[in-house]
Amino acid sequence: MKNPYLLTQAKIEKIISETSEIKTFVLKPKESLLFATGQFIELTVPGVGEAPFTPSSSPYEVNKIEVTIMRAGFVTEKLHQMKEDEVVGIRGPYGKGYPIDKFYNKEVLILGGGVGLAPLRSFLLTLLHEVDKFKRIILCYGAKTPQDIVYKEFFPEWKKLSGLEILRSVDKANKNWKEYEGVVTILLDEVKVNTKESVAVVCGPPIMMKFGTKKLLELGHQPKNIYLSMERNMSCGIGKCGHCALGKYYVCKDGPVFTYDQIKDVSEIWV
Numbered sequence: 658m659k660n661p662y663l664l665t666q667a668k669i670e671k672i673i674s675e676t677s678e679i680k681t682f683v684l685k686p687k688e689s690l691l692f693a694t695g696q697f698i699e700l701t702v703p704g705v706g707e708a709p710f711t712p713s714s715s716p717y718e719v720n721k722i723e724v725t726i727m728r729a730g731f732v733t734e735k736l737h738q739m740k741e742d743e744v745v746g747i748r749g750p751y752g753k754g755y756p757i758d759k760f761y762n763k764e765v766l767i768l769g770g771g772v773g774l775a776p777l778r779s780f781l782l783t784l785l786h787e788v789d790k791f792k793r794i795i796l797c798y799g800a801k802t803p804q805d806i807v808y809k810e811f812f813p814e815w816k817k818l819s820g821l822e823i824l825r826s827v828d829k830a831n832k833n834w835k836e837y838e839g840v841v842t843i844l845l846d847e848v849k850v851n852t853k854e855s856v857a858v859v860c861g862p863p864i865m866m867k868f869g870t871k872k873l874l875e876l877g878h879q880p881k882n883i884y885l886s887m888e889r890n891m892s893c894g895i896g897k898c899g900h901c902a903l904g905k906y907y908v909c910k911d912g913p914v915f916t917y918d919q920i921k922d923v924s925e926i927w928v
């Protein structure tokens with residue numbers, strides 16, 4: 658049996674500065690690491706430590722893997738100081754991703770905030786790979802300011818795609834901003850979704866996940882059709898240490914993707 662803690666070396670091929678706090682790292686693993694969209698990997702900075710991240714690239718890209726990382730503490734700070742051609746370790750993938758086949762023939766509403774667009778970008782690229790299989794794909798994305806928007810270079814391309822509707826908001830606009838101003842949940846009032854034939858997929862900071870889910874429920878989305886990508890402090894990543902408990906679940910093993918129906922009764926769900 659393969660040792661689940663075994664690391665693969667991965668060269669940092671390219672670093673893209675998304676915002677002052679967020680960078681995308683394009684990694685070239687020595688051995689290709691296949692993942693399903695929504696699963697996560699553990700990334701090690703040699704001599705420093707490791708942390709979990711969800712790939713932001715398409716699972717159909719087998720020769721590289723991208724992770725979009727916000728500076729949050731010790732490991733992420735060191736990662737932000739790393740340069741192209743340096744080497745990190747990766748292990749995984751772990752957990753359960755999005756059950757894409759359950760989304761076929763449905764309207765797929767994606768709701769993302771801040772760096773929460775990272776797993777959602779991988780998810781979106783996966784949907785776009787077989788775009789005809791979905792009734793509609795709608796991306797609602799919010800950031801604090803126009804400068805805080807990630808994947809700025811991709812939005813112009815995505816906006817040209819038929820089959821994908823995009824709405825963006827910022828909490829605080831500047832004079833060049835021509836889209837919505839306000840918290841991301843205001844976008845949900847703008848899109849008319851048939852909640853009988855839809856799924857909603859949400860990722861972002863806990864406060865945004867909380868109010869996003871509340872709003873989706875008010876609009877008639879069913880708890881079983883709201884998919885949340887959950888985060889908890891992790892250690893082993895494989896269901897052994899108990900660090901990532903969420904009610905009766907372990908986020909690393911049973912998630913990180915859960916339906917709201919599965920976890921709605923967990924106290925402190927949004928911490």
Ligand SMILES: Cc1cc2nc3c(=O)[nH]c(=O)nc-3n(C[C@H](O)[C@H](O)[C@H](O)COP(=O)(O)OP(=O)(O)OC[C@H]3O[C@@H](n4cnc5c(N)ncnc54)[C@H](O)[C@@H]3O)c2cc1C
Pocket residue numbers: 697708709710711712724725726727728729730731732733734772775776887888889890891913
């Ligand atoms: C499944 C999963 C996928 C993730 N995907 C991404 C991603 O794609 N991009 C990204 O930028 N981040 C992602 N994260 C969050 C990322 O793992 C943390 O930001 C990282 O572990 C922080 O490590 P650090 O050593 O830099 O910070 P630390 O020095 O460990 O901590 C800094 C602060 O953040 C808190 N913290 C640490 N980990 C978490 C966590 N998981 N949730 C909430 N608070 C935490 C600590 O308690 C502390 O207050 C993901 C987390 C999980 C569990």
Ligand code: FES
Pocket residue numbers: 890891892893894895896897898899900901902907908909910
């Ligand atoms: S991180 Fe160890 S059980 Fe989930």
